[in-house]
Amino acid sequence: MSDRGSDSRKLTIGGAVDWELAATVGAKLARPAPATTDYTRDQAVAQLAELARRAEQPVREVTGLNEGADITEARVVDRPQWVRAATGSMRVMTGGSDTPGGFLTSKLTGAQTGAVLAFISSGILGQYDPFTAGPEPDGTGGELLLVYPNVIAVERQLQVDPTDFRFWVCLHEVTHRVQFRANPWLAEHMSSSLSTLTHDAGEQVGDVVGRLAGYVRDQRKGEVADQNPGGVVGLLRAVQAEPQRQALDRLLVLGTLLEGHAEHVMDAVGPAVVPSVATIRARFDHRRQRKQPPLQRIIRALLGFEAKMNQYTRGKAFVDEVVGRVGMARFNTIWTSAQTLPLPPEIEEPQRWIDRVL
Template identity: 30%
Template sequence: MKQFIDWDVAVGTAKTLMPAGPAIDGRQAARIIEGLRIAGGQGLVEAEKISLLSSTAPSQTLVVDRAGWAKAVSQNFAAMLPDGIDAPGAVPLVAGAELGAVLAVLGTRVLGQFDPFVGPRLLLNAPTITQLRGELNLNAKDFYLWIATHEQTHRLQFEHAPWIPGVMKQTLAEVFEPLRGTTHSINDLGSKLKAMKSEVSELTSIMSVLEGHAMVVMNDVKSIGTIKTIRRRFEARGENRSALATLVGKLLGMEAKALQYKRGAKFVRHLVDEMGYEGFNTIFSERELFPSAKELDHPERWLARTR
């Protein structure tokens, strides 16, 4: 038995292909790291205040460089996959190189990541945050808090819906089982899984709601004076989604486009406007309360089913 993905190859490939990030001196780096650490704590306060969810579980906040981010995300993703996947021949090396190439691209785009499988811990990708803040000419303190609030909302989601990581792992196990020993690359795996609509559909809906909820919460922060500027410039930048969402989408052959998470945000915004955050929060209590793919586009159907 071999692992489907050679994680050392994945991380090594990502480190080789990723640029290090903006050139800054040690004093600047220290200020950025300290600012991000402070934002991590403040982001949890804002996420709790807005979402009306509270946290009691300990969690780390790690400010990392791009190489550290790639390693941490690989550890998170490895913990999601089922054990004992029979990967023939050079499949682990090929899959590791493919995934490493994906991580290399994501490492220059993804700003933060909450890791529910290893930790739990919050990762803030300092070089990419710094680069984007400069490109968009944003207020650093406000931008850091905006990002941290989004990621800390994910922390609250997983804490109040501890069944979600189990569903993710269960779904991946179900879709991998019939493919043992027959898959030759990540792309091959994705093409074979496109027909497995029910498993992929549920996971897509779950992740769309999680991302959509975090987007709605972060955009409701009242203490960020420049939030309208941040939102306008960030949205003009185009597509943004978490590393976890992108990696699962790549592995499952899902077309994990920004549209999915806009659907999730629209669903959450409708329900929060209709019933408030406290009413919306019942969704985290049971797996059956998450929307189907059809309900994601028609929140009134979800209301009719759950009320």
Template identity: 30%
Template sequence: MDILRSVRAVAEAEGPGVVDWDRAAAAAKRATDPGSIALTDAERAGYATDVRDARSRLAAVAGIDFDVPDAVEVQNRHHWIDASVGTFRRVMDPIEAAAVGDGEEVGAVGNPGADSLDVMPDSAPGPIGPAPGAAFARDLSRVANTGSMAFALGFLARNVLGQYDPLLLADEPDADHGLYFVHPNIVAVADALDVEYPRFRRWIAFHEVTHAAEFGAAPWLPEYLESRVERGIEGMVGGAGGVEGTAGRGLDPDAFAELQTAMTAVEGYAEVLMDRAFDDEYADLRRKLDERRGGGGPVRRLAQRLLGLGLKRRQYERGAAFFRHVADARDIEAAGAVWERAENLPTAAEIDDPEAWLVRVDP
């Protein structure tokens, strides 16, 4: 881990885009200890068994038939950065294309309140010729954006335990989904929580495989989420698909609300199903991990707030409360009716009033 080299990588950001992704990834890795993935044979077999057992248990409990990804990887933190930078980039590509291709003004990506900076090419004629300082402003914006992305990638790489990646917005529509476990973080958090590492690792595997179950049960879900992301971005950059009156002013509020509600359902269902399917004690794991999510020093809490992790925690809580009510009122298979079609997703109001959803859908 070398903070000075990380800062230097950010300062050397270059290229035509608003983010230098190679430098962002390099800076994140230089500021992050990769950790060890020198697995013993028992650990390697343990991961494979955990994933296999999770699939069998979840399929039996939820009544869902699904496959786990072909790509199940045990990663270190640098591997996670390399795997995830593509996701960040795919989301940002339309914004970069609009900024670079249309000459629109953009501020620093990591600071929505930042002043806009002119990114017109130096040679672009204005009313009185080339804009003075345009190149400097563009370069400064790129450095700020690259630094923001490097910070986000590094912080998440040090905290993510596992990840199911449905590869939203992938260039290849048939690209296989991925399942990743960040081994050094799993070991470190199990130690910090003072819980048995094999049981904790298995619990994390159940959580991530639950997401695979959701997407397997809902083949329409990736396209649904992608369309909301794309609509929101189009509204933010003023694309042709933006909602009238919102283009260039921020996320399409309807798309954003639908995306938030869908992700609340995704996270909440995973919480409830994994607990009901898990084949060992988990109450202490849940309690200690929740305490960890809400704890940490001021820097960690600030980072969580900037990255929206507090919002994600509220998604867990609201979504889990909804699905617990539905599962208790009917059963867990009835709760899975959410994934039969997009129209079965709860509305934002129904998340807080599950009885209304039960009346409407009647699973």
């Protein structure tokens, strides 16, 4: 166990957020769901739950990841319900407590967090939360969430077959459930990195400003390395101490792997169970790449959406290439431990991971 909490200079982000206020604000600010009849809504909720169950077996077969446990039920939610679930998960991830420190600070950050989650709530189709108490006797197992208003909105926008699209979405999200349930250490690895990232290193302001000035200077000279990209991620790394930089890199690599693996599985399973998968993939990728209004582009960049899209592309290319060269069985060595996960440069050069690990 970590003893970080014994250092009075270090405060978790979670302790500075009023999570109840974040949930309340976020739920109130969430955009209204697309207009639907009661029948359409109830049918979508029931079908998403059923398709999440059906997706589990083909995902287990394609990935070769099968922990043998029973298939757990997905929770199909609306936007405010997703916001409340997200605040609960973030509270656990960041070490938040029921008694946040600093009344005004916690209220302000709580309101800000709620506003951010409200914005995200209209775009997320689903997620697997490994930090939420699950169905196992010890409370483990996590929870799969599917946000039905967003699924309905996107399938209408893309003009695709609703059943096929819903199954396609479930394949992606169920892959995340399989990843974490077959490899329980992943949640601890993520939690440990988040713990490092969200603790104050007790540094002097001058040290942070100095690193920021160096980052700006390198940007002007074009000397920022690929593993320290520009934009929000690059700026974040620039003001961090080395332990936080390493933790951020671990999280970025893990996220890239998990998303890329899920994208690979969607395409591998899709043709057998989703008849219109080619049309869905083409239209969905076009939707991801379309131009956004300037203000929305800024907000999306600040919230890391562009980095998330990059994770899908880079991660899928990595998984596609490794699986193509060595097969899925040998690829699964990647799930052995933190030491077998790819290093940042290996995402771009999969052969380097193959040479190091296999």
